[in-house]
Each structure stands twice: as C-alpha cells, then as structure tokens.
Amino acid sequence: MNFFPDETGRMSQFDQSITDALIEQQSSIQAAWLATLEESGAVRGVRADELKKQTADFLKLFSEGVVESGGDYWGANGWAGTREFLEALSHSRALQGLDAQQTATFVFSLKRPLFDLLQRETSVPPASLVTQITLVSELLDMMGLHTVRTFQKARESVIKRQQEELLELSTPVVKLWDGVLALPMIGTLDSQRTQVVMESLLQRIVDTGSDIAIIDITGVPTVDTLVAQHLLKTVTAIRLMGADCIISGVRPQIAQTIVHLGLDLEGIVTKANLADAFALALRRSGLTVTKAS
Amino acid sequence: MNIKDQGTRPIVTEQDIVLARQACRKLAQDCGLRLVAQTKLVTAVSELARNMLVYGGGGDLHWEILEDGLRKGIRIIFHDEGPGIADLQLAMTDGWTSGNGLGLGLTGAKRLVNEFDIETAPGQGTRISITQWS
Amino acid sequence: MERIPILRMGEILLVTVQVEMHDQLALTLQEDLAERISATAARGVLIDISALEIVDSFIGRMIANISSLSRIMDAQTVLVGMQPAVAITLVELGLNLPGVATALNVDRGMKLLLDSAQRQ
Numbered sequence: 001m002n003f004f005p006d007e008t009g010r011m012s013q014f015d016q017s018i019t020d021a022l023i024e025q026q027s028s029i030q031a032a033w034l035a036t037l038e039e040s041g042a043v044r045g046v047r048a049d050e051l052k053k054q055t056a057d058f059l060k061l062f063s064e065g066v067v068e069s070g071g072d073y074w075g076a077n078g079w080a081g082t083r084e085f086l087e088a089l090s091h092s093r094a095l096q097g098l099d100a101q102q103t104a105t106f107v108f109s110l111k112r113p114l115f116d117l118l119q120r121e122t123s124v125p126p127a128s129l130v131t132q133i134t135l136v137s138e139l140l141d142m143m144g145l146h147t148v149r150t151f152q153k154a155r156e157s158v159i160k161r162q163q164e165e166l167l168e169l170s171t172p173v174v175k176l177w178d179g180v181l182a183l184p185m186i187g188t189l190d191s192q193r194t195q196v197v198m199e200s201l202l203q204r205i206v207d208t209g210s211d212i213a214i215i216d217i218t219g220v221p222t223v224d225t226l227v228a229q230h231l232l233k234t235v236t237a238i239r240l241m242g243a244d245c246i247i248s249g250v251r252p253q254i255a256q257t258i259v260h261l262g263l264d265l266e267g268i269v270t271k272a273n274l275a276d277a278f279a280l281a282l283r284r285s286g287l288t289v290t291k292a293s
Numbered sequence: 294m295n296i297k298d299q300g301t302r303p304i305v306t307e308q309d310i311v312l313a314r315q316a317c318r319k320l321a322q323d324c325g326l327r328l329v330a331q332t333k334l335v336t337a338v339s340e341l342a343r344n345m346l347v348y349g350g351g352g353d354l355h356w357e358i359l360e361d362g363l364r365k366g367i368r369i370i371f372h373d374e375g376p377g378i379a380d381l382q383l384a385m386t387d388g389w390t391s392g393n394g395l396g397l398g399l400t401g402a403k404r405l406v407n408e409f410d411i412e413t414a415p416g417q418g419t420r421i422s423i424t425q426w427s
Numbered sequence: 428m429e430r431i432p433i434l435r436m437g438e439i440l441l442v443t444v445q446v447e448m449h450d451q452l453a454l455t456l457q458e459d460l461a462e463r464i465s466a467t468a469a470r471g472v473l474i475d476i477s478a479l480e481i482v483d484s485f486i487g488r489m490i491a492n493i494s495s496l497s498r499i500m501d502a503q504t505v506l507v508g509m510q511p512a513v514a515i516t517l518v519e520l521g522l523n524l525p526g527v528a529t530a531l532n533v534d535r536g537m538k539l540l541l542d543s544a545q546r547q
Contacts, residue, residue: 156363199329202511209531237514242507242529242536311449314481332481332512333519339483340520343450387521397484401520 014066015132017123022063025117030055032113042105045098054089054106061085062110074142086143087150094154103151107144111137164196171197173204180281181210182274186219191226198234205243212281213238216274218249225261228254235268244284246270248277297365298358304371305351310342313354317369320356324365325427333405334367334425340398341371341421349373349419359424366407366426374418381413431456433463438470439540440502441533445478453489460493464500471540472497475533477508487522494527503528503543507536 022029033055037043043051061082069078086107093103114136118129171193176182183201205213215231217223223231231247238245248271250258258265271277282289304313317338321331338354345352352373359366378384387400399421403409408424429452434441440463442456460472474490476482482490494504505528509517517524530536 153363160363199511199515202514205531206511211531211535233515233518236518236523237511240506240514240517240524240529241509241511242531307450311447315447318480329512329515332510332516336481336483336516336520339481339485343483343485397521401484401522404519404521405516 014135015121015124015128017121018118018132019063019066021117021121022059022066026056026059026063029113029117030059032116033059033110036109036112037106040105040109042102042109044102045096046093058082058085058089058110074139074146082143083146086147090147090150091154094151094158100148100151100155104144104148107140107147111140114140167193167196171200173201175208175210176214176278177282177285177287179209179211179285180214180278181205181208181212182214182216182278184216184219184274189220189223189227191224191230194227194230198230198237201234202237202241205238205241210243212244212246212284214246214248214274214277214281216248216277217251217254218273220249220254221251223254223257225257228258228261228263232263232265232268239267244269246277246280248272248274294359294361296357297360299356301353301355303351304342304345304354307346310339310346313342314339317356317367320358320367321425324358324367326367326425327427330425330427334369334423337402337405337423338369340402341369341423344398345371345373345375345419349375352418361426364426366424368408368422368424371421372418377415377417377419378413379415381411385411429455430459433459435463435467435469438468438544439473439537440464440467440469440471441473441475443475443478448479448482448486450485453486457489457492457496461496461500464497464502469502470544472502472504473533473536473540474504474506475508475536476506476513477510477532479513480510482509482513482517484520484522487517487520487524491524491527494524503540505530505536505539508532 030052034051037051037055046054065079065082067078069076089106090103093106115133118124118132118136124132171183171185173181173183181201181204183197185197201213201215204210215234217231235245235247246269250270269280271280279289302313302316303309314335318331318335321334326334342354345354350373352371352375355370355372357368357370359368385399385403387397399411402421402423406423406425408422410422411419412421413419429446431442431444431446431452434443440460442460446452463469464472472493474493476490479486490506494506497504506524507530509529528539530539
C-alpha cells in the first residue's frame with residue numbers, strides 16, 4: 001500500500017457510487033462539515049457567510065477533483081483547482097491572523113462527514129469500503145499538509161514584509177530647510193540597512209528637489225568596511241544626481257577605520273556635528289542667520 | 294531551486310542589445326526585484342551583451358526565472374562561440390581592455406549582480422552567467 | 428537616421444534624451460553636439476537624462492567625452508536629472524564621471540551655467 005502516493009504510485013480509484021453520492025449529497029455533507037468545524041472551534045474569527053461560501057466552494061472543487069482525477073494522486077492535474085483554492089484560503093487566513101492549526105482543521109474536519117457518507121453508501125462492498133476510507137483519508141491528509149505548507153509560506157512573507165517596513169521606518173529622512181535634507185543615522189549599521197536608507201535618501205532628494213543632503217552619523221558607534229564603502233558610494237551617487245552631500249558627526253573610531261581602510265575621502269565634505277553641517281548648508285544656499293533684534 | 298520559466302534570444306546586432314535590455318527589465322519587474330536591483334541587472338545585461346557582440350562576434354542570451362523558497366531570481370546566461378578569453382585574470386582587472394572600451398564591462402557587471410560566473414578558454418568561446426535575487 | 432534633437436536657448440544648447448539610448452545614437456549625438464557648439468559658439472550644454480532608465484559604460488563614456496570636448500571648445504557641460512537607481516548603478520559600475528558638472532534638474536542646471544558665465 002502506497003501511503004504517500006506520488007507520481008509513481010497510482011492510487012486505487014473511487015467507487016462510482018461514492019463519486020455520485022459526493023455530488024448529490026453536497027448540501028448535507030456541507031451541513032455536517034459546518035457542524036464539525038463549529039464544534040472544533042477552529043472557525044472563530046471567520047464570518048459565518050464567508051465560511052459557508054468557502055465550504056460550498058471547496059466541496060464543489062473536491063467533487064470535481066474526484067471526477068476528473070478519479071482519486072488519482074494529489075499532484076494530478078485534476079486537483080489543480082483545489083490546490084489553488086486551498087492556497088488562497090491559507091493566504092487569507094494567514095493575513096487574518098489565524099494560526100496554522102485552525103487553518104489545517106478546515107480540511108481535516110471534513111474527514112468525519114465523508115467517512116459517514118461512505119458508511120451510508122451501502123452499495124459499496126465492505127472489503128472495498130476500507131480501501132475507499134483510506135483513499136479519502138490520505139487525500140485529506142495531503143490537502144491538510146498542503147494547506148499548512150502554504151500557510152507557513154504566507155506567514156513568512158508577512159514577516160519579511162514587516163521587517164522591510166521596519167527597516168525603512170528606522171531611519172527617517174527629514175527636511176531641515178527648503179532644499180536641505182538630513183539623514184540622522186542611529187545605531188549599528190549593517191550593509192543591508194545602509195543600502196535601504198541610502199536609496200530612500202536619494203529618492204527624497206529627487207522628490208523634494210533638495211540641493212544639499214546631510215548624513216549625520218553621530219549616533220553610529222562603528223562602521224565596517226562594507227558600510228564605509230556604501231557611505232562613500234552614496235556620496236558619489238548624490239553628486240551624480242546633481243546634489244551635494246555633507247557628512248557630519250564622524251567619531252574618532254570611524255575616522256580611524258576610514259583612514260585604516262585607505263578609503264578615499266577626497267571631495268567629501270565632513271563637519272564635526274550636525275549644527276556645523278546645517279550652517280554650511282545654509283551658507284551654500286545663500287542664507288544667513290541673524291539675531292532678530 | 295526551481296526554474297519557473299525560461300527562454301533564449303539572439304544577440305547579433307546592436308539593436309538586439311536594446312531589445313535584450315527591455316526584455317530583461319520586464320522579467321526583473323515580474324520577479325519583483327527592487328528598482329535598484331532591476332537597474333543594476335539591466336545595466337549588467339547591457340555591458341555583457343555588448344561585450345559578447347564586440348569581442349565574441351555575437352551569441353545567445355538565455356534567461357531563467359528561478360524560485361528558491363521565498364525569494365525569486367533571474368539568471369541570464371551569455372554564450373558565444375567567439376575566440377574566448379586567454380588571460381581571464383587580466384580581463385577581470387578594472388580598467389583593462391583589449392578593445393577601446395573603458396575596461397569596466399566584466400568587472401563592472403560582476404559588481405552589479407548577486408552571482409557571477411564565467412567559463413572561457415582560447416578558441417572555446419565564452420559563457421557568462423549572472424543571477425540577481427529579489 | 429535617428430537623431431536626438433539639440434535645442435538652442437541663447438548661448439546654451441539643451442539635449443533632452445527621451446528615447447532608449449543605443450550605441451550608434453550616442454555616437455551621433457556626440458558628433459552633432461561638437462558641430463553645434465562650434466556653429467553656435469554656445470557657452471553651455473545641458474544634457475537632461477531624467478527619462479533614462481539605465482546608463483551603461485558606453486553611454487557614460489559618451490557623457491564624459493561630451494563634457495571634455497565641450498570644455499576644449501570653451502563650453503561647460505552640465506548633466507541633469509540622473510535617476511537615483513541610475514546613479515547608484517553607475518557608482519557600482521565604477522563610473523564616477525569626475526569632472527562632469529551635475530544638477531538636479533534643467534532649471535538648476537541652467538542657473539549653474541548662467542552663474543558661471545557671469546563670473547567669467
């Protein structure tokens with residue numbers, strides 16, 4: 001007996017009377033399924049009408065799959081519609097914040113109603129009944145596993161997106177004056193974070209039409225080679241775009257690193273702190289600050 | 294890692310370089326590559342396709358859409374039956390050129406992508422594979 | 428033959444690259460510009476590449492060449508409107524275009540050219 005059927009192992013076929021019963025008794029199966037789902041408590045947070053539609057849609061696809069594939073292995077073409085449906089379901093449940101167990105129960109709770117159906121179909125000889133029950137059971141197991149797998153994938157992509165959003169939020173580009181942007185960087189810089197932050201700075205320069213960008217690294221304790229190189233590349237990229245860049249707040253350790261690495265700082269304007277950098281930016285913009293009285 | 298889709302296009306005229314750039318831009322967009330990663334890939338394609346045309350006498354550009362877990366990627370393979378490169382180490386030096394280029398084609402393209410692989414020998418042609426991940 | 432148009436505004440020549448650059452087009456532009464600078468005695472050249480989605484080493488070299496040859500002919504070149512992704516890519520490629528003046532957009536580029544003309 002092939003427990004995990006694949007392309008190589010064809011499973012035994014569904015009995016015709018079972019296939020017919022699946023189609024004819026769809027609504028009573030649905031009712032029994034909904035009751036099981038309710039009992040399991042796996043559908044909290046899902047609207048009743050939504051659930052009704054989901055179960056109906058799934059049963060329709062399921063019986064179509066049985067007809068088309070004849071109970072053939074889960075990877076068969078006949079199950080493509082069911083697979084897509086389950087993937088979409090996992091996706092929406094993952095986004096709704098339901099857990100993997102609740103999502104898998106949607107499929108597993110169909111076992112009992114289907115077993116009941118098989119037992120009611122007295123036209124099936126008892127010897128064949130065992131095969132049929134195994135068949136249904138295996139099929140639903142595969143579906144459940146597929147659902148969990150997709151659910152996992154969906155959750156991972158949600159987490160990945162959140163990480164990216166967090167990354168972009170963690171270092172905001174601020175406007176200091178008309179035409180002057182500042183990027184105050186705080187904390188340890190890794191290569192990826194530097195890259196994302198620099199890209200958003202460059203985009204903001206275009207969006208706001210700012211001539212001068214100040215990158216303040218007062219809050220950065222150390223930089224490694226890659227980050228230092230990124231910083232220098234950003235300065236060059238800003239120049240290519242037609243704006244000027246000032247780096248402020250270079251700590252002694254970072255200055256040491258840059259010199260030690262032999263990185264070329266020629267043509268790069270550095271200032272001791274953000275205030276000095278801002279004063280320079282204003283001067284370059286042709287502005288002076290005077291006391292009001 | 295799975296190959297989801299693939300195709301091949303010839304690079305035999307200068308116009309093919311422009312068409313290859315446009316095709317690769319489209320593929321990179323479909324893969325969900327960020328704009329900067331797209332631009333880097335398309336620029337690398339432009340460099341390598343021109344190299345293949347100028348030094349290899351033209352050849353084929355083969356592309357593959359890859360899927361590896363959550364990330365998607367695009368791999369592009371340039372293959373020509375030209376004279377090949379005798380001194381690969383020298384060819385991979387910034388600023389070195391056998392023609393009248395800037396000598397940034399190979400090394401520059403390598404810096405623009407996540408993965409870069411080259412196989413060549415004199416008289417054996419050149420095969421360069423580049424990959425960019427989302 | 429396909430050509431990129433060169434507009435004349437007083438003493439300044441304006442080139443707006445709107446089409447996908449191929450190599451021959453870049454070479455033609457370089458030649459055309461040299462001709463026009465000489466014919467019009469232009470003092471400045473503005474190259475607007477805000478519509479360009481990529482600049483590879485060939486186009487980069489063309490820009491550097493235009494900048495050098497216009498300087499020899501007593502005209503200053505300002506490259507304007509380079510997209511962020513293009514700038515990042517060029518730097519990674521190793522093409523920093525030293526000696527090429529840049530500005531954010533055509534307005535600023537124009538101002539830069541007029542200011543430096545006034546100083547002279």
